[in-house]
Amino acid sequence: MAKCRGLGHSVQRKEDARFIRGQGRYIDDIKLPGMLYLDITRSPYAHAKITKIHDETALAVPGVAAVITGKTLEAYNLAWMPTLMSDQQMVLPIDTVKYQAQEVAAVVATSRYAAADGAAALEVDYEPLPVVVDPHAALEPGATRVRDDKDSNHIFHWEHGDREATEAALAASDTVVEQAMHLPRIHVASIETCGCVASWNPVEGHLTLYLTTQAPHAIRTVVALVTAHLGLAEHRIRVISPDIGGGFGGKVPVYPGYVIATAASVVTGKPVKWIEDRSENLQADSFARDYHIKARLGSKGGKITALSLDTIADHGYSDAAANPSKFPAGLYHICTGSYDLSDAHVSVDGVYTNKPPGGIAYRCSFRVTEAVHAIERMVDLLARENGEDPADFRLRNFIRPDQFPYTSVLGWEYDSGDYGAALEKAMDMIGYRDLRAEQTEKRARGELMGIGISSFTEIVGAGPSKTFDILGIKMFDSSEIRIHPTGKAIARFGTKSQGQGHETTYAQIIAEELGIPPEDIQVEEGDTDTAPYGLGTYASRSTPTAGAAAAIASRKIRAKAKKIAAHLLEADEADLEWEQGRFFVKGSPDRGKTIQEIAFAAYTNHPQGLEAGLEATSYYDPPNLTFPFGSYVCAVDIDRGTGQVRIRRFVAVDDCGVRINPMIVEGQIHGGLAMGIAPALFEEISYDPDGNITGGNFVEYLVPTAMETPHWELGETVTPSPHHPIGAKGVGESATVGAPAAVVNAVVDALWHLGVRHMEIPMTPARVWSALNEHGAAATR
Amino acid sequence: MSSHHVTIQVNGEEHAREVEARLLLVHFIREELGLTGTHIGCDTTSCGACTVLLDGTPVKSCTVLAVAAGGSRVTTVEGMGNGELHPVQQGFTEKHGLQCGFCTPGMMLTSKALLEANPDPQEDEIRWGISGNLCRCTGYVNIVKAVRRAAEIMKESKENGDG
Numbered sequence A: 001m002a003k004c005r006g007l008g009h010s011v012q013r014k015e016d017a018r019f020i021r022g023q024g025r026y027i028d029d030i031k032l033p034g035m036l037y038l039d040i041t042r043s044p045y046a047h048a049k050i051t052k053i054h055d056e057t058a059l060a061v062p063g064v065a066a067v068i069t070g071k072t073l074e075a076y077n078l079a080w081m082p083t084l085m086s087d088q089q090m091v092l093p094i095d096t097v098k099y100q101a102q103e104v105a106a107v108v109a110t111s112r113y114a115a116a117d118g119a120a121a122l123e124v125d126y127e128p129l130p131v132v133v134d135p136h137a138a139l140e141p142g143a144t145r146v147r148d149d150k151d152s153n154h155i156f157h158w159e160h161g162d163r164e165a166t167e168a169a170l171a172a173s174d175t176v177v178e179q180a181m182h183l184p185r186i187h188v189a190s191i192e193t194c195g196c197v198a199s200w201n202p203v204e205g206h207l208t209l210y211l212t213t214q215a216p217h218a219i220r221t222v223v224a225l226v227t228a229h230l231g232l233a234e235h236r237i238r239v240i241s242p243d244i245g246g247g248f249g250g251k252v253p254v255y256p257g258y259v260i261a262t263a264a265s266v267v268t269g270k271p272v273k274w275i276e277d278r279s280e281n282l283q284a285d286s287f288a289r290d291y292h293i294k295a296r297l298g299s300k301g302g303k304i305t306a307l308s309l310d311t312i313a314d315h316g317y318s319d320a321a322a323n324p325s326k327f328p329a330g331l332y333h334i335c336t337g338s339y340d341l342s343d344a345h346v347s348v349d350g351v352y353t354n355k356p357p358g359g360i361a362y363r364c365s366f367r368v369t370e371a372v373h374a375i376e377r378m379v380d381l382l383a384r385e386n387g388e389d390p391a392d393f394r395l396r397n398f399i400r401p402d403q404f405p406y407t408s409v410l411g412w413e414y415d416s417g418d419y420g421a422a423l424e425k426a427m428d429m430i431g432y433r434d435l436r437a438e439q440t441e442k443r444a445r446g447e448l449m450g451i452g453i454s455s456f457t458e459i460v461g462a463g464p465s466k467t468f469d470i471l472g473i474k475m476f477d478s479s480e481i482r483i484h485p486t487g488k489a490i491a492r493f494g495t496k497s498q499g500q501g502h503e504t505t506y507a508q509i510i511a512e513e514l515g516i517p518p519e520d521i522q523v524e525e526g527d528t529d530t531a532p533y534g535l536g537t538y539a540s541r542s543t544p545t546a547g548a549a550a551a552i553a554s555r556k557i558r559a560k561a562k563k564i565a566a567h568l569l570e571a572d573e574a575d576l577e578w579e580q581g582r583f584f585v586k587g588s589p590d591r592g593k594t595i596q597e598i599a600f601a602a603y604t605n606h607p608q609g610l611e612a613g614l615e616a617t618s619y620y621d622p623p624n625l626t627f628p629f630g631s632y633v634c635a636v637d638i639d640r641g642t643g644q645v646r647i648r649r650f651v652a653v654d655d656c657g658v659r660i661n662p663m664i665v666e667g668q669i670h671g672g673l674a675m676g677i678a679p680a681l682f683e684e685i686s687y688d689p690d691g692n693i694t695g696g697n698f699v700e701y702l703v704p705t706a707m708e709t710p711h712w713e714l715g716e717t718v719t720p721s722p723h724h725p726i727g728a729k730g731v732g733e734s735a736t737v738g739a740p741a742a743v744v745n746a747v748v749d750a751l752w753h754l755g756v757r758h759m760e761i762p763m764t765p766a767r768v769w770s771a772l773n774e775h776g777a778a779a780t781r
Numbered sequence B: 001m002s003s004h005h006v007t008i009q010v011n012g013e014e015h016a017r018e019v020e021a022r023l024l025l026v027h028f029i030r031e032e033l034g035l036t037g038t039h040i041g042c043d044t045t046s047c048g049a050c051t052v053l054l055d056g057t058p059v060k061s062c063t064v065l066a067v068a069a070g071g072s073r074v075t076t077v078e079g080m081g082n083g084e085l086h087p088v089q090q091g092f093t094e095k096h097g098l099q100c101g102f103c104t105p106g107m108m109l110t111s112k113a114l115l116e117a118n119p120d121p122q123e124d125e126i127r128w129g130i131s132g133n134l135c136r137c138t139g140y141v142n143i144v145k146a147v148r149r150a151a152e153i154m155k156e157s158k159e160n161g162d163g
């Protein structure tokens, strides 16, 4: 029997058939009979009292059906909503706005254009209030208080590790480097923005919510909990997440627009569509990062000893981070990275400012990029302080292969790894020693060239239920597989693809386990009425959790298939052997039954005492997280006249364990790399002292095009996860996590001989030119 | 708001409508004709998700008024292949030139026009050619490969006399 294309095959994607024909069904493609359109009036001020909203100015616009304000929602007790971090966030304000572009009121109308006209016509009276945008200033005594319901702007203090031991270890080190760094606000900017169609059926008391969400089931439960007092119950809520045009973490939270559209549907008795503009998306949806880090790293005799990170986290006016509930700073304490060190301490203080609430991930597991950025920058600095090449210094300080499973000083149990092999491979691929020689020559000629390394360790696949939950819901994920009588199958999952290719990858896992070809397996996600409960797709968790569930559910099916095969073959179960797609009698390979024959028998000729049918469900609770890793090396050239950084080469060696579909894995890495160099070089959302945004549209917020993106060169090593059923680790975000530090290290390397020790990101031409100029090295033409 | 009569040929079919002067071509295509393969990704003419061919030239249909397209021929993703897959669609599938698929229709139409003007483009020419279209998922390398592959397919079919 021919092996079907399971693990390790670059199977072409099943989902592409509709996408390349323009037949994808995204949120804005959904049109229901009688549907109304919603548009939002937003605040021009970062902090202001609303003295009056003149509804009549919008209602006078032809086509406008209703104006929804905070007062409308207050009547339903929906003016505020809880965030995932148990803070509160306004849906619509009653009397104050807390950031520029905050939702003030919504207009519902018979067309998109009429709704926009109404939102523009709506007059609002404001009294501006003092603004605080700098989180350090927000912590000063007497600072403007952002939240009227809180005593101060300090949200939380979180720390992990032993501060005293770390201080002692740093004091005993012979070399200590210290560096402050800011990872500014950025935005995932998926090319599809967020939106929803809310359809309330008053007769049946039923709500259907089409939503750009990465976590449809969790959303259903949250909606049920916050609307219970209105008589809405979970069995009368259906969340459908259609095709999603990129998520990257930005489609995890519940945004006010979703709640307003739902309320509007209840108020008008009609389906209501809300699709945000790009500017609204960048200005008001959850941001990522905004960590101000003070880092110290020590070494003794060339061996890393201790790490200390103290961090101010700017959350905007509400802590609306999307983290597992017990982790206010996500998995930031993966910050000891790929290195074997004995002491570490990390602290984070969350702060309120007059900015949009957040922060979410930007194609990374919870706060892992921040951690990797810190450690990889510090290791580079420490290597140089030790007078050593950053590659050699890393190779000597890595956790060794024989130390796995490795328990880090901050308490994580790394499942498997071989860090030296990945770095050496990347160095070979790029020709590291030759590049160093070239750099020396170029320096002598006054040309600027740099080489940067980042050897990251990721932590993904949240997570084991003993520590990981979101609002109490454990972070398992699920797969439900049914084999039809003709041997074809349908499989449903609690996750939700946003372009990752789940329809193909999951089918391949089942194909590997059951021998049913991937094209015979229909994969579905995103409809809470049909899919089994799961926590959704983010933090690279789909393969580690739902992918594992697919394998386990397949194995349950195989166990039942074996009983049926024994019955059909009139053999003892113990005498049967499995080869992909078929059971046969040991010693007589001709006497066998294929999985298709067995499936048919499951409905037509099942053994007495066994239930008919062939299906299984698995809710997979992973025993541990997975720890993908890799080493990236990049070479940059810098123009002395303009300060422009050009990435000449970028080599990425990734180890994500067993690769299910190598083509899809490489595609994920390519995309992650592009989103990795983006914040290093181009992307930033910033605010002036009055809280006015810069970077709030695609003219100012520079998503890289094909011109700025280099030709990625990929390599791989394979270190399977010992605890995952098929040894896979997850890969969607590794590159975003690993890449930024490689680029910064390369730029600092290019400028090191001039006296530059650090660069903040994004390293725009202006910023690089200023650094050159400061060190007397800018070319004047 | 003044209303105007327009006739636009979309994917070979004539469509006559009474439209507001301000109606954008992208909304004409999506809302009036129900052809939802043309997407909207921004409000500043930056992303190219809305790209269609207007008399054979790629345009961002979010920045063209429907009335201005009156009398013109428009090609959207739905009309790319005349029932069969266009070589560009084949190239994107084979080379994994798409992930979420949201930028893909615009990206493919830009690529189609690029290949019609330059049947054998090199990597830098492709990168320049698609630089008006943003993709957040793929990191562009496979899109470049997809366009190269489409060029090959077009060349092969020409050599076989069926192009």
Ligand code: FES
Binding pocket: B039, B040, B041, B042, B043, B044, B045, B046, B047, B048, B049, B050, B051, B060, B061, B062, B063
């Ligand atoms: S929608 Fe972005 S360019 Fe048209």
Ligand code: FES
Binding pocket: A191, A245, A246, A499, B097, B098, B099, B100, B101, B102, B103, B104, B134, B135, B136, B137, B138
């Ligand atoms: S494939 Fe998602 S934006 Fe290009």
